[in-house]
Amino acid sequence: MTRILVEENPSPLKLEVLGVEDWDTIERRVSIYSCSYDQTETCYIVDGEAVVITSDGETVCVSTGDLVVLMAGLSCVWDVRRPLRAHFRIG
Numbered sequence: 178m179t180r181i182l183v184e185e186n187p188s189p190l191k192l193e194v195l196g197v198e199d200w201d202t203i204e205r206r207v208s209i210y211s212c213s214y215d216q217t218e219t220c221y222i223v224d225g226e227a228v229v230i231t232s233d234g235e236t237v238c239v240s241t242g243d244l245v246v247l248m249a250g251l252s253c254v255w256d257v258r259r260p261l262r263a264h265f266r267i268g
Contacts, residue, residue: 229254
């Protein structure tokens with residue numbers, strides 16, 4: 178079952194309706210780190226690139242312009258390959 182959904186280059190109207198500009202911002206340097214999601218998290222990648230590897234081996238690439246939904250219950254490793262800046266919303 179896919180626990181990561183990626184929409185490449187959503188329309189500016191969709192981003193406006195979602196209120197992405199008002200979401201919190203996170204920045205990550207090139208690194209590898211583990212993460213678990215108790216709640217669904219939606220993020221919009223403003224800049225950067227990463228590979229997300231789920232605990233069951235699914236590999237998903239995310240990069241600038243992607244709208245990403247990380248489902249509740251997901252455990253994964255983020256391999257940040259280019260410094261990452263993203264807006265995010267939990268829930």
